[in-house]
Amino acid sequence: MDRPMLEVKNLRIRYASAPTDAVRNVSFTLGRERLGIVGESGSGKSTVGRALLRLLPSAAVTADTLRFDDLELLSLSERQMLKVRGRRMSMILQDPKFSLNPIQRVGHQVAETYLRHFRCSKADARAKAIDMLASVKIRDPERVFDLYPHEISGGMGQRVMIAMMLLADPSLVIADEPTSALDVTVRLQVLNILDALVRDRGIGLIMISHDLNLVRNFCDRVLIMYAGRVVETLAAADLDKAQHPYTRGLLAAQPHIGGSRAPLAVLERRPEWLEEERA
Secondary structure (H helix, E strand, C coil): CCCCCEEEEEEEEEECCCCCCCEEEEEEEECCCEEEEECCCCCCHHHHHHHHCCCCCCEEEECCEEEECCEEHHHCCHHHHHHHECCCEEEECCCHHHHCCCCCCHHHHHHHHHHHHCCCCHHHHHHHHHHHHHHCCCCCHHHHHCCCHHHCCHHHHHHHHHHHHHCCCCCEEEEECCCCCCCHHHHHHHHHHHHHHHHHHCCEEEEEECCHHHHHHHCCEEEEEECCEEEEEEEHHHHHHCCCHHHHHHHHCCCCCCCCCCCCCCCCCCHHHHCCCCC
16 A cells, blocks of 8 residues: 555644643544545634644644654754745635735735745746646636736635645645635536646645535545544545444534425534544
8 A cells, every 4th residue: 555645643732822732632644635624613623734734833733643755744844844835735725815915916926836936037937827827717817917816706816826825736735615705606616626636636635624515525535523633534425324423413413405494403512522532
C-alpha cells in the first residue's frame, strides 16, 4: 500500500484561555482522495485544518505524528513553513468577502501566490494567474483580473479563491466550507471544479463542512467530529449505515424534501461521548 501523503496521530490543540482541549486525540490519514470532516459548529473541524498549516499561533498544538509527505510539520520553523503554505499545501476559506483584500485587484492577489513561490517576472505571473482563472471557469479572465473584490459576485469570488490556492500546484488542499456562501447552482459548479482538480491533478483534498449531503455525494471518506474528537470514520457512500448515535442524530436532524411533516429529531448529546474510544 502506498504511504499516505498526510498522517495525523493523536493531535491535541488547546488555547490558553480555554479550560479544555479544543481538539483531542484526532487521528487520520489522507491519500490522493477526498476526505470530508463533518460536525457542528465548534466541533473542531476548522481548527484541525488550520493546525495542519500551522495557523494557530495562540494555541498549543501537539501530536504523536503530524507528517505531510516527508515533513514532520511540528518540527518545522516558521521560515520553513512559509515554503510549505501555498506551495505544497493550501487552504480555501469559506467567504471571499472576508478572505480577499478589498483594496487590491483580484488578479494581483492570485498572481502574488506565483510570485512568492517561483522565480518569475510579473508578466509571467500575470499570464499564469489568467490561465488559472480560466481553468476555474471564469469567463473573460483578463477583465476579471483587473477587478476589485466588490465588483465580482460571491460565486466568482469563490472561484478566485480556488484559483489563488491552486496556482502553485499544491499536493494537498484544505477546503473550509468553500460553498457555504453560494446558491445551489453555483455550489454545484464549484464542486465540479474541485472534483476535476482532484481527478486530473491527483491532489489530496480535505473538505470541511457541516453539510452531510454534500460530503455524502462528493467525498470518498468522512470523519465525524463531536466536541473536538473524531467519533466515527466511514466511507461516504456508507453514511446512512453509521453506527454512532451522534452521527445517527445528525442524519435524523436533516430536513428532506417531500419527507414527513413531523418535527425534526432533536440532536442528543451524551456526556460519555466526550471520553469514549473511537471504534
